[in-house]
Amino acid sequence: MAVTHQGPKGTRDFYPDLMAVRRHIEGAWRHASIDCGFDEIEGPTYEHLALYTAKSGPGIVNELFSFRRAGGDDDYALRPEFTPTLARMVAAKAGSLPLPVKWFAIPVHFRAERQQRGRLREFVQWNVDLLGVEGAPADVEVIACAVLALERLGLKPTDVRVRLSHRGAVGAALAAAGVQPDRVGDAFELLDRRDKLEPAEFEKRAAALGLSAEARARFDTIAAARLPVDADAGALALRLGVDQASLAGVLGLAERLKAMELAAWCEWDFGIVRGLAYYTGTVFEIHEASGNERAVAGGGRYDGLVELFGGPKMPAMGFGMGDVVLGLVLGDRGLLPKDALALLPRPDAYLIGDGSEASERELPRLLMQLRRQGLHARASWKTTKNVGKLLGDAAKARARFAVILGAELAQGAVALKDLDGGSQELVPLAQAAARIAGAPRP
Amino acid sequence: MAVTHQGPKGTRDFYPDLMAVRRHIEGAWRHASIDCGFDEIEGPTYEHLALYTAKSGPGIVNELFSFRRAGGDDDYALRPEFTPTLARMVAAKAGSLPLPVKWFAIPVHFRAERQQRGRLREFVQWNVDLLGVEGAPADVEVIACAVLALERLGLKPTDVRVRLSHRGAVGAALAAAGVQPDRVGDAFELLDRRDKLEPAEFEKRAAALGLSAEARARFDTIAAARLPVDADAGALALRLGVDQASLAGVLGLAERLKAMELAAWCEWDFGIVRGLAYYTGTVFEIHEASGNERAVAGGGRYDGLVELFGGPKMPAMGFGMGDVVLGLVLGDRGLLPKDALALLPRPDAYLIGDGSEASERELPRLLMQLRRQGLHARASWKTTKNVGKLLGDAAKARARFAVILGAELAQGAVALKDLDGGSQELVPLAQAAARIAGAPRP
Helix, strand or coil: CCCCCCCCCCCCCECHHHHHHHHHHHHHHHHHHHHCCCEECECCCEEEHHHHHHHHCHHHHHHCCEECCCCCCCCEEECCCCHHHHHHHHHHCCCCCCCCEEEEECCEEECCCCCECCECCEEEEEEEEEECCCCHHHHHHHHHHHHHHHHHCCCCCCCEEEEEEEHHHHHHHHHHCCCCHHHHHHHHHHHHHHHHCCHHHHHHHHHHCCCCHHHHHHHHHHHHCEEECCCCHHHHHHHHCCCHHHHHHHHHHHHHHHHCCCHHHEEEECCCCCCCCCCCCEEEEEEECCCCCCCCEEEEECCCHHHHCCCCCCCEEEEEEEHHHHHHHHHHCCCCCCCHHHHCCCCCEEEEECCCHHHHHHHHHHHHHHHHCCCCEEECCCCCCCHHHHHHHHHHCCCCEEEEECHHHHHCEEEEEECCCCCEEEEEHHHHHHHHHHCCCC | CCCCCCCCCCCCCECHHHHHHHHHHHHHHHHHHHHCCCEECECCCEEEHHHHHHHHCHHHHHHCCEECCCCCCCCEEECCCCHHHHHHHHHHCCCCCCCCEEEEECCEEECCCCCECCECCEEEEEEEEEECCCCHHHHHHHHHHHHHHHHHCCCCCCCEEEEEEEHHHHHHHHHHCCCCHHHHHHHHHHHHHHHHCCHHHHHHHHHHCCCCHHHHHHHHHHHHCEEECCCCHHHHHHHHCCCHHHHHHHHHHHHHHHHCCCHHHEEEECCCCCCCCCCCCEEEEEEECCCCCCCCEEEEECCCHHHHCCCCCCCEEEEEEEHHHHHHHHHHCCCCCCCHHHHCCCCCEEEEECCCHHHHHHHHHHHHHHHHCCCCEEECCCCCCCHHHHHHHHHHCCCCEEEEECHHHHHCEEEEEECCCCCEEEEEHHHHHHHHHHCCCC
16 A cells, blocks of 8 residues: 655644744743643543534534544544633533633644645644633733733734724624614624625625615724724724714723733724624734734634533633744744754753773763753764764754763763853763753853 | 533543643653653644554554545544654655654544543653664663653652563574564564463464474463563573573663663563564563553664655664553652642732722733733732732732732832742832742742
């Protein structure tokens, strides 16, 4: 049977350089999550298929990789997103979890879609969720975590924008534009798909919602409304065509964003609704500033979802951020080193022997002693006695120190070469580990 | 459609406490790998089904979760192990990879088996591989990495044993016992399955290999042969019934294990062959000392495998260590805290406001400033003004410091309480972050 060297379409082979970038991104995600007080969780890589069809209907099956065990009768699917797993896990322990629940996860996800720029069949996605608390402080706690990670990856407010909206305010604006209360959900869907529809098709659907020509123009104004996050209530009310009472959610969010010094990253974009029907309040997407890439992240408030999965009523806010678009943005902005291996931890010590019996005896012992003291220690696999060449290998491996086991071993000493500073000195073999461990790190 | 709160059989929901244990184990694996000079890689979670049937034959299909995309015609399978992916990745870049290749990975794997103690359908497995170098130094480099991780998890040579064998020596012993050269492979298989077979079935199969009653007794002696790793050549030769020339591989391995101060962890167990047909030299398993659990780890030399996957001839040595049995052993030995959340990083600061306007304004600002300085900072979500109760919450969260934003804000100061030492002092608001960042960590 023919064996291919290629992995499945839309998946990635993470050789050390690509893996270094992945861990760099995941590290920023993980540490931002922890510093914001979120605890890490994980779930199964596959779930019962019903977990996804319950939320999204049977239409989702074609976007999933689904399967059964040979001889089994349970249908499973590789997880396309994390929220159903999260909702299931919260619902299962809702009686005993202390609130608020602040969880993050960095799982891989799968979509049986055609591969495109920024979209793969297997990808890593950071999920951050805060459950059990309503209101702007909870919304902003989640957004703060996203911004903190982006800052730590070197991005600036001129590189990426947090585009915010609020379904409450937009719902009021749609009602004011003439959408009947029972059609607001359909109107959200139309707003979400607006950029993907031909104008004629859009007109047709808008008319089907009962919108007059004037109301369709108002609808366009809402969809295009972009304002700075510190816009005052009057300007917002005017643009959305609502009274200021409808803006309570929006104004509370803006105030908290300013208090946490996040306003520079954010702007109002009332065309953002997030397609999923389960969002209930604040919604947001993070985009590369030019808007040319797919969204870096997206999320919002989903106060009804845990209940849908059999749990209690529970307020909830969260987002997902994938590694694929983010990696493209970081690369485009020059925020990844040309040689990604530079992201990896440097060896503390690179051991070089001279091939003598004493060196062959002492080198493996020293190598393991260094590691047992928590140092990253490598040794040459070459048998050459050309120490100059091996020192070149040590520098290429980006080692901090080379330890040369040569003739001085007869006096119980080794040569310790500082590969950053260039200095070299003889030190007793028994003290080499302590000297390296004690040296200041660059 | 009914939604269940349960994940699929044999998978795990990693709530924060279980996740803390998983990250604790993975952290020991990752840091041991890095300190031993291995670089991390990853591959796709699923591969072409043919990648597994090529190595193991079509019989493996029942042990796999396999699937197709709706409307697609490629057969895929969730990876049951990492070695085929590794061999594929090495083969694909064999011309350009600098040797030796030293890689590790910490992927999840899947087996469509019945759940048992120590065996799940989804599990995490640490894989460490060294390719491009033959001989004992490479074998022991890989074993050293496994032992380093076990040491760092708190295990001792009295807790777990590295049981070593060598197919060269055992092959010579089988030949000396009367196994014909073309039946050595079958004899390895019989040796491997010996403990699982009924005595009558074993006798039947041994007879089918052409073994006389006397040879079957020799076969039993080989299978039961356990010796200390520093046993001398004469003792080994006598036990295996071979001449000392057949022991070159075994003796070289023992010498290197002693040089790296690993001998205390190791013993010879010539009943270990590892079932997989592709092992070629050194083989080993790591077991809990009593032998009552499944293997903690297993691996060996597989010099022909990369070639089987279309690459060049390339010497290779590696092992896999799963998280399930290891977790049981750590728990049984008291090496995991009763409350696994104690494994998580402690908050540096826990912010408490008094509900005043000044505190409501300054608390979110300080919270984010602390995080921007790399500190782990949380705030209470409660609106109580009972500072004593909130200090209790801060201690329960294991915070190092509580920062109380109270009446002193009028003078631009906050109360900083050291929750380990118990002391409390007023510090200027603007200096709170620097004071916490500069305090020695416990």
